[in-house]
Amino acid sequence: MTTTKKHLHRIDLIFKNEQDCKEILRNALARSNQEVINEMVNSGLKGRGGAGFPTGLKWKLTAEQKDKEKYVICNADEGEPGTFKDREILTRVPHKVLSGMAVCAQIIGSKKGYIYLRGEYRFLVPNLKKELRKFHDILDELGLDFRVEIFMGSGAYICGEESALFESMEGKRGEPRNKPPFPTEIGYMNKPTVINNVETLAHSYTILKYGAKKFRELGVKDSRGSKVFSVSGDTPIPGIYELELGMTVQDFVDDFGDGDTKAVQVGGASGFLVPRKRFGKTTIGYQGKLTGISLPTGGSMMIFNSSRSMYNVLNNYLDFFEEESCGQCTPCRVGCQQLLKGIKAVKRGEKPASYLDHLLKLTDTMKLTAKCGLGQSVANSFSSIVENFREEMIY
Numbered sequence: 001m002t003t004t005k006k007h008l009h010r011i012d013l014i015f016k017n018e019q020d021c022k023e024i025l026r027n028a029l030a031r032s033n034q035e036v037i038n039e040m041v042n043s044g045l046k047g048r049g050g051a052g053f054p055t056g057l058k059w060k061l062t063a064e065q066k067d068k069e070k071y072v073i074c075n076a077d078e079g080e081p082g083t084f085k086d087r088e089i090l091t092r093v094p095h096k097v098l099s100g101m102a103v104c105a106q107i108i109g110s111k112k113g114y115i116y117l118r119g120e121y122r123f124l125v126p127n128l129k130k131e132l133r134k135f136h137d138i139l140d141e142l143g144l145d146f147r148v149e150i151f152m153g154s155g156a157y158i159c160g161e162e163s164a165l166f167e168s169m170e171g172k173r174g175e176p177r178n179k180p181p182f183p184t185e186i187g188y189m190n191k192p193t194v195i196n197n198v199e200t201l202a203h204s205y206t207i208l209k210y211g212a213k214k215f216r217e218l219g220v221k222d223s224r225g226s227k228v229f230s231v232s233g234d235t236p237i238p239g240i241y242e243l244e245l246g247m248t249v250q251d252f253v254d255d256f257g258d259g260d261t262k263a264v265q266v267g268g269a270s271g272f273l274v275p276r277k278r279f280g281k282t283t284i285g286y287q288g289k290l291t292g293i294s295l296p297t298g299g300s301m302m303i304f305n306s307s308r309s310m311y312n313v314l315n316n317y318l319d320f321f322e323e324e325s326c327g328q329c330t331p332c333r334v335g336c337q338q339l340l341k342g343i344k345a346v347k348r349g350e351k352p353a354s355y356l357d358h359l360l361k362l363t364d365t366m367k368l369t370a371k372c373g374l375g376q377s378v379a380n381s382f383s384s385i386v387e388n389f390r391e392e393m394i395y
């Protein structure tokens with residue numbers, strides 16, 4: 001009997017060649033703000049940058065603020081290792097992102113938007129400016145008082161954290177703020193701000209065009225819709241793929257692996273490394289009451305085959321975190337340095353293998369006490385690599 005391999009369902013919504021910005025905006029304007037918010041809430045769309053906050057709720061909370069000045073910011077500071085999907089979205093369908101920003105602006109009552117663009121993506125600026133000119137003409141035609149500007153980042157990973165991003169835009173060091181208050185109340189220039197990832201805004205175009213129901217039909221339980229994945233590493237087909245949420249890592253490896261996959265890093269360096277024995281038990285989606293075992297991700301899927309040293313992989317991640325820690329809080333600043341020094345010492349035989357257990361305890365502390373997601377999430381890759389590939393860490 002021959003068995004047919006089941007392939008993942010490739011979705012073509014985000015990159016579909018559609019130019020309906022005017023229609024999307026007109027339709028949104030014809031409806032009440034509450035109706036549009038309901039559509040977004042009912043879609044189940046959650047932030048695609050990685051944190052997974054419900055988008056409709058974010059728009060609703062900001063709309064409820066009484067301030068006259070509000071902002072819409074598109075977070076295009078894509079810097080997570082292994083993630084390159086937002087670059088592609090801004091290259092191929094920037095008008096969808098702009099449409100999402102403009103509809104959000106109408107709902108919350110904002111006249112000003114920004115695209116915070118990663119410093120290394122400067123080469124996207126000429127095309128984005130061309131798109132902006134066309135888009136502003138559409139806004140003028142519809143009588144909408146909203147303008148979008150590009151703000152260039154300067155290459156710091158931490159500025160992808162929303163409050164560090166605001167600080168950087170305000171001309172200060174890019175360091176995370178204490179939370180609460182959240183941006184929906186106090187964001188850029190201390191005004192209520194919706195800050196959404198590039199992909200999230202592009203999905204809002206899909207929802208506004210096809211309706212919440214079509215979006216909800218994709219995905220599972222707490223994880224609705226499709227997601228754009230950046231696929232890299234030991235795969236014969238690296239690239240950008242839009243896939244349904246709710247697949248297992250095994251489904252993913254069956255399609256994208258090279259037949260010798262040993263582990264998959266889900267969610268970039270700040271995500272989790274899934275070893276082969278857990279491929280079938282790990283679902284990609286947002287953690288929620290209904291989802292069961294699942295891993296959230298900003299969209300990075302790095303595939304490692306058996307030729308890779310997981311010690312080298314972890315060393316690279318820690319190098320990255322040590323370099324990118326903003327240094328504001330001790331658990332992260334000193335913790336990253338100690339983890340890097342510690343794994344090197346164990347690998348060289350200068351410390352016993354049991355020292356790895358002290359380092360695991362240190363990551364527990366960092367998870368609890370670091371001020372922002374950078375320091376808190378170092379524990380994810382550290383513990384998942386050390387616990388599953390301990391033999392590769394020791395002398």
Ligand code: SF4
Pocket residue numbers: 158175176324325326327328329330332333370371372373374375376
């Ligand atoms: Fe800065 Fe790290 Fe502390 Fe975040 S956790 S505030 S990046 S030192």
